[in-house]
Amino acid sequence: MTDHTNLTGDILAKLDGVDQLRPADELAAYEQVLTELTELLNAPETQGPGAG
Numbered sequence: 001m002t003d004h005t006n007l008t009g010d011i012l013a014k015l016d017g018v019d020q021l022r023p024a025d026e027l028a029a030y031e032q033v034l035t036e037l038t039e040l041l042n043a044p045e046t047q048g049p050g051a052g
Contacts, residue, residue, distance in 0.1 A: 011037075
């Protein structure tokens with residue numbers, strides 16, 4: 001499995017069942033994933049997605 005596949009799996013796992021949450025919790029789950037993705041996109045090339 002590649003890092004990209006691992007990242008996709010991690011994201012999907014975090015969002016699994018999100019539609020069953022209360023709206024505030026659902027929004028919080030999406031915000032958390034977006035925060036993590038933003039951090040990855042802003043990371044230096046040696047740490048970001050596809051590095052290595």
